[in-house]
Amino acid sequence: MSEPILRLKNITKIFPHPEVPVIANDHVNFSVVAGEIHAIVGENGTGKTTLMNILYGMYQPDEGEIVLNNTVIKVDNPRHAIAHGIGMVHQHFMLIPSFTVAENLVFGFEPRKGLLVDIQEANRIARDISRTYGLEIDPEQRIQSCSLSMRQRVEVLKILYHGANILIFDEPTAVLTPQESNELFKAFLELKRNGKTIIFITHKLKEVMSVADRATVMRKGKVVDVVNVSETSTDQLAGMMVGRKVSTQNRKETGKFSKDDASILEVSHLKRLGSSGRLALNDISFSLGPGEILGIAGVGGNGQGELVECLTGLNQKAVGGRILYEGIDITKYDARRIRDLGIGHITGERHSRGASYKSSIFDNMIMGIHKVSPWCWRGVMQAKRLRQTIGKLIDDFNIKAASMDMDIANLSGGNIQKCIVARELNLARRVIVAEEPTRGVDIGAIEFIHGQLLRKSMEGYGIILVSTDLDEILALSTKILVMFEGRVTGEIARGNESMESRIGLMMAGISA
Numbered sequence: 097m098s099e100p101i102l103r104l105k106n107i108t109k110i111f112p113h114p115e116v117p118v119i120a121n122d123h124v125n126f127s128v129v130a131g132e133i134h135a136i137v138g139e140n141g142t143g144k145t146t147l148m149n150i151l152y153g154m155y156q157p158d159e160g161e162i163v164l165n166n167t168v169i170k171v172d173n174p175r176h177a178i179a180h181g182i183g184m185v186h187q188h189f190m191l192i193p194s195f196t197v198a199e200n201l202v203f204g205f206e207p208r209k210g211l212l213v214d215i216q217e218a219n220r221i222a223r224d225i226s227r228t229y230g231l232e233i234d235p236e237q238r239i240q241s242c243s244l245s246m247r248q249r250v251e252v253l254k255i256l257y258h259g260a261n262i263l264i265f266d267e268p269t270a271v272l273t274p275q276e277s278n279e280l281f282k283a284f285l286e287l288k289r290n291g292k293t294i295i296f297i298t299h300k301l302k303e304v305m306s307v308a309d310r311a312t313v314m315r316k317g318k319v320v321d322v323v324n325v326s327e328t329s330t331d332q333l334a335g336m337m338v339g340r341k342v343s344t345q346n347r348k349e350t351g352k353f354s355k356d357d358a359s360i361l362e363v364s365h366l367k368r369l370g371s372s373g374r375l376a377l378n379d380i381s382f383s384l385g386p387g388e389i390l391g392i393a394g395v396g397g398n399g400q401g402e403l404v405e406c407l408t409g410l411n412q413k414a415v416g417g418r419i420l421y422e423g424i425d426i427t428k429y430d431a432r433r434i435r436d437l438g439i440g441h442i443t444g445e446r447h448s449r450g451a452s453y454k455s456s457i458f459d460n461m462i463m464g465i466h467k468v469s470p471w472c473w474r475g476v477m478q479a480k481r482l483r484q485t486i487g488k489l490i491d492d493f494n495i496k497a498a499s500m501d502m503d504i505a506n507l508s509g510g511n512i513q514k515c516i517v518a519r520e521l522n523l524a525r526r527v528i529v530a531e532e533p534t535r536g537v538d539i540g541a542i543e544f545i546h547g548q549l550l551r552k553s554m555e556g557y558g559i560i561l562v563s564t565d566l567d568e569i570l571a572l573s574t575k576i577l578v579m580f581e582g583r584v585t586g587e588i589a590r591g592n593e594s595m596e597s598r599i600g601l602m603m604a605g606i607s608a
Contacts, residue, residue, distance in 0.1 A: 100127035101293060102151075102262060107160035109146055115498045120146040122317040123159070128262070133284055133294045135304045135325070138314035138337050139538040140510030141496060144297045145187075147314075148264050152184040153177040183255025184264040188447070189247045191239045197246075198222040198235035201254045225253050230286050245276040252283070256292075263287065265296040269303060270535060281307045299337075299538035301330040313337055338540045359383040360422060360526050360558040361407075367416035368402050370582075376402040378582040380417070384527065384558040389549065391573030392562040394603050399582035400562045404531045407560065408441045409434035410449075421527065435464050438525030442517050444532025446509070450516040453505040457497055460504045461486045461515055464523040489518040494544065510541035517545055521552060528552060531562045546572060566603075570596060578602035 109121040120143045128134045136144045149155045151162060153171035161168050164180055171177050177184070191200045198218040207217040222235035231249045239247060248268065255263060269277040284294055284307055298304060304311050305325060313321045313336040321336050335341055361384040370376030377399050384390050392400055405411035406419065409431035418427045426434060435441075443450045451460050462482050465471045471482050486500050493514045497507060504512055517533065530549060534542040549572060553559055563569050569576055576588045578599055585602040588595055 098129045101130040101165060103127045103163040104147065104151065105161050105163060107147060107150060107157050109143070109150060109155060109157050113498055113502075118498075119317050121150070121157070124314075124317070124319055126312055126319065128293055128295055129310075130293055131288060131291060132309040133288055133296070133307055135308035135311040136295065136297045136314065137299060137301065137304060137311055137333060139540045140299070141508030142314045143317040144314055145266055148184065148266060148295065148297060151177070152182060152264060178255070178258045178260065181259055181261040182264070183258060183260030183262070185248065185251040185255065185266065185268065187267045187270055189244075189251055191247055191250060193238070193240035195239060196235065197233050197237050197239065197242065197250050200239055200250055201225075201235075201257055203254075205258060221257065222253070225257055229253065229256060229283065229290065231283055245272055245279070248272070248280070249283075261291070262293045262295065265294065267297055267299075269298070269300065277303070299542075301333050301539065304333065305330060315339055334539050337538070359385050361560075362420040363407075363417070364420070365417035366403075366406060366414060366419065368406055368411075368414050370402060375415075376582050377406070377414075380579075380582075380584060382577055382584070382587075384560060386526075386556040386558055387553055388574045389553050389559045389561050389572050391569035391576040392560065392579060393566060393569045393576055393599055394564070394579035396564045398579045400531075400564075400579055402582075403579075404441075404443075404529060404562055407434075407529050408439065435523065436468075438523065438527075440520035440524030440528040442520045442528065442530045442533045444535035446512050446516055451504050451512055453503070455504060456501050457490070457495075457504045457507070457515060458483070458486050458500040461489060461500075461519045463519065465519075485522070489522060493518040493548075510537040513537050514541060514544070517548060521548060524552070524557060526557060528557055528559045529562070530559055532564065533561070534563075534565070534568065566596070566599065569599075580605040 104124060104126040107121050107124040107126070111118040111120055124143065124147055126147065136148070138144050146155060150157050151171065153173045153176050156172070162171060163169070169180055171180065171182070174184070192203065195203070198215070198221070201222050202218045207214040207221065209217070219235040222233060226233045231253055233246065233249055233253065239250065242250070252263070268280060272280060281303070287294060308325045311323050311325055311328070311333065312319055313323070313333065315337060363383070364381050366377050366380040367375055368377040380403060382390065392403065394400055402411070406414055409426070409429050414427050418425055420426070421437060421439065424437070426437070447453070462471070465485070466477050466482065471478055471485065483500070490497060490500060495511050495514050495518070497511065504515060507515070513534070520528065533549070534545050537545070549559055549561070561569065561572055574590050576599060578585050580603060585605060585607045586598070588598060
């Protein structure tokens with residue numbers, strides 16, 4: 097192996113806490129070779145992002161040093177990092193929505209014409225750097241109208257424009273479809289051919305195997321191993337990440353419910369307009385019985401989000417059809433009335449919909465049950481009973497938190513998602529809408545959440561599983577609907593021969 101271009105030596109970072117200080121990085125040693133693609137893997141909360149934020153100057157280490165090209169450097173802030181050729185694309189993009197692509201790309205380093213920003217020159221710079229690295233953009237498009245994958249490209253081009261030779265990506269595919277993820281990895285290989293060094297944080301082991309040269313595995317704030325990807329496997333990586341053998345949850349049987357049992361939920365000829373004024377849902381029909389997990393498959397943006405909004409009352413813009421829950425027409429019900437009926441909604445949008453980041457874990461986890469018996473009596477919340485319930489959920493769902501009274505924002509993404517799952521499964525009476533339930537969480541949390549959904553299914557709950565992760569759909573569903581451009585292109589029962597290839601065709605709009 098070549099001499100490392102970058103070393104992090106004995107990096108230690110401790111975050112203070114009133115009860116127990118959190119050791120995010122515990123004497124971590126990490127190195128990367130020029131021109132390699134290096135993955136950092138591990139469960140959420142193991143210190144991966146903290147380590148990279150230290151390298152990028154967003155945090156200062158309590159111990160340790162950064163060595164770049166055999167010289168010890170001090171990185172006090174991101175500007176220092178950029179000056180040393182280190183750039184970072186965060187999981188949540190740091191762009192100005194009202195600015196154009198070109199304006200965001202050159203922000204802070206704008207070309208000038210007198211006292212004014214030279215917009216034409218900014219557009220030219222954006223086009224040139226886009227062509228150089230094969231990352232297609234529209235320089236004049238405003239960020240607020242760009243897709244997530246386009247915004248990510250802008251972030252990448254921005255740090256390249258700033259002169260980055262070492263590029264850090266934090267969970268880069270968390271908000272991308274499989275197709276967009278593939279395009280990103282093609283860009284990784286192109287950047288590598290251009291002499292760039294890439295470090296990316298991920299929990300998706302298939303991504304590691306497909307594009308990385310080496311992988312550093314972290315657990316509980318420490319590095320447990322560094323491996324050549326060509327000499328390992330996903331099972332070995334998963335075992336190193338969680339410290340035990342990981343069993344992939346797959347549906348092997350259904351609950352003991354008769355096919356004659358009445359449907360819990362029926363959707364008939366549902367139509368809904370999208371933001372463009374066109375039909376986002378066009379004649380959607382299906383039924384959900386007890387013990388069923390109905391998988392809704394498809395490339396993101398084909399009406400799945402609008403369907404979830406209709407089912408959960410987040411948007412009552414249906415222009416045709418109806419939704420029946422236990423015989424009750426809930427088509428025009430708002431979210432509060434639907435939650436009062438006991439329809440749980442696990443969302444993958446935990447930042448915007450799933451959690452209140454300014455509130456405690458306790459306050460987040462009582463939402464929905466705080467006004468119903470036995471947790472509320474004559475309009476008064478029963479604090480003791482609520483705390484007992486939330487304490488049990490934290491234990492049952494293995495949520496890693498020092499206290500239920502700490503801000504939920506201080507938890508890792510996987511633990512926040514576990515809070516949402518625990519809350520919604522506790523709220524649900526018969527139906528659960530699970531929308532991207534494992535988006536952006538690690539393999540240990542995925543295994544746990546899948547197990548919880550299967551358990552609820554075996555208890556007789558009906559579950560609608562909306563996911564752009566086809567492996568997740570195939571692992572859990574009893575039957576699968578495929579959506580394309582707001583329509584159902586086919587329905588497949590579990591066990592159907594050549595199921596995966598047929599679903600792939602339907603996702604491309606080829607009807608069964």
